[in-house]
Amino acid sequence: MTGEDPGPLIRLYGLTGGRARPQGESFDLVAIVVTAGDPAEPADLIPEHRAVLALCRRPTPVADVAAHLRLPxxxxxxxxxxxxxxxxxxxxxxxxxxxxxxxxxxREVLDGLRSL
Amino acid sequence: MGYAAFETGTATVAPALAIKILIAGGFGVGKTTMVGTISEIRPLHTEELLSDRGIGVDDTSGVESKVTTTVALDFGRITIREGLWLYLFGTPGQDRFWFMWDELALGALGAVVLADTRRLQDCFPAVDYFEQREIPFVVGVNCFDGARRYEPGKVRRALGLGEHIPVVLCDVRDRRSVRDVLTTLVTYAVKGA
Structure with a gap:
């Protein structure tokens, strides 16, 4: 035993099954994620999956999804x-x-920056 | 459950766009501070869970006050409007994280290379990186307390930069100053001037 709390790591492992890479085609940090239109959600979704589906009803970049989930x-x-x-x-x-x-x-970006 | 082969209900007037900007430079030059100064959210610190974590001692000589390092990634956000954002990613300041730069740089609008005139050589790798990949960048000379003030022209010559690359003095703790650096970058990246 190292004395460190293993809880967070075990939880992260459980979320991904220990996988380090996503399924399928890779995507950028700022690729836009959008919840698919079909409202029927599987009943067995984990809370993190539900959180993503709720958040991404509005188009949301990957980086923001991570921030929202508070996950790496x-x-x-x-x-x-x-x-x-x-x-x-x-x-x-x-x-x-x-x-x-x-x-x-x-123009929108410049105006937005100038108004900060 | 059905596969959403035909998207409905998520239509937006204009496609959402997240514009990626990199904040680069040597260790301890103020990248994290710059992101934090301008971001509307508390910068998110995150790490890629590396299986082979580098071991080394960060060289903090001449960087008296910084005791922590950006080990992986931190980023901030500026919302221009619904569906249009600027994302600022601080690049890892240590050589052993170079591999992450390629992913960060892919599709980026451009970069700010922060320079500390006390350790100007620290930003050479970042300058080289963006020049080789033809990613637009501006150099922000962070005017630290106690650091000598340099003319932008002298910094330009010391870094061997072409006349077209903007070099601006800045204070990464000052919101207006950071804003001006970003405005310069966006204009340079889009208009080439």
């Missing part, structure tokens, strides 16, 4: 990969910045 990013990614595999969330592939930031968004 790679654990969050495993959870999101599972939910995507089960068709419960969609994870959007980010567009290249050059295409994503048009003149209107550029």
């Amino acid at each position: 990013l790679n654990i969050t990614r495993v959870i999101l990969g599972d939910l995507r595999r089960d068709g419960l969330v969609r994870i959007e592939r980010p567009r290249p910045m050059a295409q994503a930031i048009d003149e209107r968004i550029y």
Whole structure:
């Protein structure tokens, strides 16, 4: 025994089954997660899965999901990969910045920064 | 349960967009402070659970007051509006975490390289990294208490930067100053000027 509380690590292990990598195609830290439209949730979802589905009814970046869950990013990614595999969330592939930031968004960002 | 082959009910007027900006520079230069100064949320500290954790002693010579290090990631957020955010990611300041930079840099709008004039050489690796990958960056010279003030031009020459790369003096504890650095970066990254 090391004397350290093993509780958190065991819990993290339980969330991911010990996996370090998410299922399927990898996704960016700021990829947008959206809860899939079908309102029928499986009854056996763990609380973290329910929390993601509730949060991501509004499009939410992966990093924010991690912040909301208070979990490390790679654990969050495993959870999101599972939910995507089960068709419960969609994870959007980010567009290249050059295409994503048009003149209107550029102006919005500048105005937003200046108002801080 | 049904697979949502056809999305409904989550339509948004414009696609949500999270713009990623990196805050880089040597250990103890003020990256975490900068993120915390401007973020609307308390910066989230998180770690990738590494199986092979590097062992080393952080060189804090000349960095008197910093006692903790950013071991993995911390990030902050600025909400421009619903569905449009800036995310600021502090890059790991230690060499043994270089492998995380590629993931952070992928798809980033650009980077702020923070420089400490007392240890200017510490930001060389970050400058090299972004130059090689053609990721737009600006250099923010953090004006620490007690540090000599340098002309931006001298810093530019010392770092061997082209004339087009913005070099700005800043105080990472000051919200307006950090805001101005980010404004400079966004304009440079989008407009190239």
